[in-house]
Amino acid sequence: MKFEVLTIFPEIIECYIKHGVLGKALNKGIVEVKVYNLRDFTSDKHKKVDDYPYGGGAGMVMQIEPFYNAIMHLKADEKPRKLVLLSPQGRKFTQKLAQKFMEESKAMVLICGRYEGIDERVKAFVDEEVSIGDYVLSGGELAALVIIDSVVRLIPGALGDELSAVEDSFMKGFLDYPHYTRPEDFKGMKVPEVLLSGDHKKIALWRKRQALKNTLKNRPDLLKNLSPEDMRILKELC
Numbered sequence: 122m123k124f125e126v127l128t129i130f131p132e133i134i135e136c137y138i139k140h141g142v143l144g145k146a147l148n149k150g151i152v153e154v155k156v157y158n159l160r161d162f163t164s165d166k167h168k169k170v171d172d173y174p175y176g177g178g179a180g181m182v183m184q185i186e187p188f189y190n191a192i193m194h195l196k197a198d199e200k201p202r203k204l205v206l207l208s209p210q211g212r213k214f215t216q217k218l219a220q221k222f223m224e225e226s227k228a229m230v231l232i233c234g235r236y237e238g239i240d241e242r243v244k245a246f247v248d249e250e251v252s253i254g255d256y257v258l259s260g261g262e263l264a265a266l267v268i269i270d271s272v273v274r275l276i277p278g279a280l281g282d283e284l285s286a287v288e289d290s291f292m293k294g295f296l297d298y299p300h301y302t303r304p305e306d307f308k309g310m311k312v313p314e315v316l317l318s319g320d321h322k323k324i325a326l327w328r329k330r331q332a333l334k335n336t337l338k339n340r341p342d343l344l345k346n347l348s349p350e351d352m353r354i355l356k357e358l359c
C-alpha cells in the first residue's frame with residue numbers, strides 16, 4: 122500500500138513513520154510513504170500557501186493553487202488513488218473505515234491543511250473528507266498519521282507473525298481487557314490470581330467479563346449486536 126501525504130510540514134510525517142510497526146512495515150516493503158511539501162507546488166518566490174479569508178474573519182486560509190498543482194502532479198501517472206482531505210468537519214474515522222481503506226485502496230493521498238483550513242474548492246478534487254474526532258487540531262498531519270498507522274496495522278504481515286490486528290478490541294466491537302506482566306507483586310499491587318492459574322478457559326472468561334465491564338463503564342455505545350453468551354455475561358455485571 123502506498124500513502125502520499127501533502128503538507129507544509131513534511132518533517133512531522135517523516136519523523137513518525139521511521140518508528141515501530143510503521144518503520145518495520147516500511148523496511149519490509151509492505152507499505153510506502155511519500156511526503157510532498159506543498160511549498161514546492163507554489164509559483165511565487167516566497168512560496169506563499171495562505172491568504173486572508175474572503176468575507177473576513179480571523180486567521181488565514183490555505184490557497185487552492187498548491188493543492189491543485191500537487192494533486193495534478195500525482196495524477197500524472199494515471200494510477201488509481203483515493204484522495205482524502207483531513208478536516209474537523211469530515212466523516213468520523215473509525216476502525217471500520219480503516220478496514221475499508223485497507224481493503225479498497227492500493228494508494229491513498231492524505232491532504233493536510235494548516236491555519237484555519239483550506240479553500241473549499243479543493244474539495245472538488247478529493248474523494249473523502251475525514252475527521253479523526255470531535256476536537257480541533259492545529260493541522261491535518263496528526264490525523265493523517267492516525268490513518269496511516271491504523272490502516273497499516275491491518276495489512277496482513279505488517280504486525281509480524283506473533284501479532285494480529287484482528288485481535289484489536291475495536292475489531293471485536295468492545296474495549297480491551299486489562300493486561301499485566303512481571304512483577305507479580307509491585308508494592309503490594311498484585312496480578313489477578315486467575316492470570317497465574319494456567320486455566321485458559323477461566324482466563325478467557327475473566328478477560329471477556331473485564332472487557333465487557335470496561336466497555337459498559339467507558340463506551341456503552343459500543344455494546345450492540347452482542348452474542349447471547351456476551352449478553353448473559355453483561356447481565357451478570359449489571
Ligand SMILES: Nc1cc(-c2ccc3ccn(Cc4ccc(CN5CCCCC5)cc4)c3c2)n[nH]1
Nearest residue numbers: 207208209234235253254256257258259260261
Ligand atoms: N479531527 C480533526 C481534524 C482536524 C484538522 C484537520 C485539518 C486541518 C487544517 C487546519 N486545521 C486547523 C483548524 C481548522 C479549522 C478551524 C476553524 N474551525 C472553526 C469552527 C470550529 C471548528 C474549527 C481551526 C483550526 C485542521 C484541523 N482537527 N480535528
